[in-house]
Amino acid sequence: MKAAIIYTSVTGNTSTLAEIISEKMAARDIETDLIPVDEFRPALLHNYDIVTVGTYSWDNGDLPLEMEEVFEAFETEDLDRVITGVFGTGDSFYPYYCGAVDLFRDMLYVHTKLAVTLKVELTPQDDDLHRCEKFCDRLTREFAVFT
Numbered sequence: 001m002k003a004a005i006i007y008t009s010v011t012g013n014t015s016t017l018a019e020i021i022s023e024k025m026a027a028r029d030i031e032t033d034l035i036p037v038d039e040f041r042p043a044l045l046h047n048y049d050i051v052t053v054g055t056y057s058w059d060n061g062d063l064p065l066e067m068e069e070v071f072e073a074f075e076t077e078d079l080d081r082v083i084t085g086v087f088g089t090g091d092s093f094y095p096y097y098c099g100a101v102d103l104f105r106d107m108l109y110v111h112t113k114l115a116v117t118l119k120v121e122l123t124p125q126d127d128d129l130h131r132c133e134k135f136c137d138r139l140t141r142e143f144a145v146f147t
């Protein structure tokens with residue numbers, strides 16, 4: 001089983017969350033590549049059994065510009081067999097909290113085996129660690145079901 005975490009982050013909240021999830025996957029003995037979006041290529045998606053996406057939200061709950069290529073790659077590559085999850089950080093001050101997570105969720109549900117989503121308010125706190133654990137549980141359980 002091989003996993004990837006493709007993420008973007010400007011002020012560090014989402015990269016912190018990506019690192020926590022990566023550590024929890026490694027603790028399950030799952031080889032996990034942490035891929036910043038500027039190293040992303042669509043062909044990479046075919047190398048993994050599990051792919052998770054991490055994003056912040058922008059401009060009224062929209063995707064960050066740099067995540068559009070990732071979004072389109074999931075829509076156009078044939079990834080029916082890939083188990084996916086999406087996580088993100090946002091600020092509930094904005095009317096559409098973590099809207100980019102919702103946009104990815106709806107698309108991944110159609111094009112992949114979406115297993116789980118996770119939204120975190122700004123910087124991950126101690127009580128988010130348990131939610132990250134659940135996120136990884138759900139991904140790996142889904143892998144066991146589908147293989």
Ligand SMILES: Cc1cc2nc3c(=O)[nH]c(=O)nc-3n(C[C@H](O)[C@H](O)[C@H](O)COP(=O)(O)O)c2cc1C
Binds near residue numbers: 012061092098
């Ligand atoms: C101009 C601007 C617009 C934002 N718009 C939203 C939004 O629509 N929804 C939301 O949940 N968060 C919004 N945020 C908050 C960021 O998504 C949040 O701070 C996030 O944790 C940043 O992630 P990063 O630290 O990984 O860059 C906005 C922040 C800024 C500065």
